Amino acid sequence: MAALAAARTSVLDRVAAAAVRARRDPATVALLAVSKTVPPERLRAAVAAGLTLLGENRVQELAQKAPLVPGATWHLVGHLQGNKARRAVELCTAVHSVDSVGLAARLDRLVGEGMGPVPGPLSVYLEVNVDDDPAKSGFRPRSLAEALPAIAVLPRLRLEGLMTIGRLGDSAEPARATFVALRRLSDRLRTVQPRLGAGLSMGMSDDFEVAVEEGATIVRVGRALFGERPSR
Numbered sequence: 001m002a003a004l005a006a007a008r009t010s011v012l013d014r015v016a017a018a019a020v021r022a023r024r025d026p027a028t029v030a031l032l033a034v035s036k037t038v039p040p041e042r043l044r045a046a047v048a049a050g051l052t053l054l055g056e057n058r059v060q061e062l063a064q065k066a067p068l069v070p071g072a073t074w075h076l077v078g079h080l081q082g083n084k085a086r087r088a089v090e091l092c093t094a095v096h097s098v099d100s101v102g103l104a105a106r107l108d109r110l111v112g113e114g115m116g117p118v119p120g121p122l123s124v125y126l127e128v129n130v131d132d133d134p135a136k137s138g139f140r141p142r143s144l145a146e147a148l149p150a151i152a153v154l155p156r157l158r159l160e161g162l163m164t165i166g167r168l169g170d171s172a173e174p175a176r177a178t179f180v181a182l183r184r185l186s187d188r189l190r191t192v193q194p195r196l197g198a199g200l201s202m203g204m205s206d207d208f209e210v211a212v213e214e215g216a217t218i219v220r221v222g223r224a225l226f227g228e229r230p231s232r
């Protein structure tokens with residue numbers, strides 16, 4: 001637990017420094033600890049160390065771990081297939097990877113059936129494939145503008161904002177353009193669709209400081225907290 005507490009402090013310090021550089025209040029940036037491949041024993045220690053907001057990218061792994069890690073709140077960050085949506089709604093308080101109108105409508109319907117861990121709307125982020133990268137899922141910026149009206153009318157979703165995955169590179173800088181583009185897209189879309197929140201889910205271990213400088217409100221950090229993952 002001491003090692004996880006130290007890792008948490010180090011990441012939070014880096015988040016705070018990046019926020020200050022951008023003249024932002026560090027308290028406006030949440031830390032989501034992405035815990036894929038990390039076993040439940042270690043996640044209990046993470047919760048004890050203050051990392052209570054955990055993110056998984058696969059519903060099946062989340063479902064296996066959640067009962068073994070009391071005190072955690074779970075977000076889903078990975079691509080969600082329609083047939084796993086029910087389980088996701090049962091376990092998560094937020095889904096960062098909503099990438100189609102159909103998935104949004106399905107989540108809305110499931111929340112209406114009272115499936116969620118907490119009453120009330122489900123928090124969602126709309127995933128945007130800002131760079132048009134064929135390897136990534138998410139809305140293309142233009143198709144999001146077209147899809148947004150149909151999503152904004154879904155009453156049981158809280159549209160927290162937008163999510164993206166930065167461009168991979170040798171440094172964090174290649175991701176900066178992606179993060180700036182997501183922020184500008186959010187600014188643009190919110191002038192026409194006030195139900196879209198100002199949240200920006202962006203930044204991972206290699207680029208979270210740049211993401212905070214460019215406006216991230218929640219960073220999704222795995223390896224910088226838990227260490228390198230075993231290759232699957």
Ligand SMILES: *Cc1c(COP(=O)(O)O)cnc(C)c1O
Pocket residue numbers: 034036057077078165204205206220221222223224
């Ligand atoms: C794994 C993952 C992360 C965390 O990645 P790290 O590089 O370990 O910080 C963030 N977001 C998504 C969608 C992920 O799948």
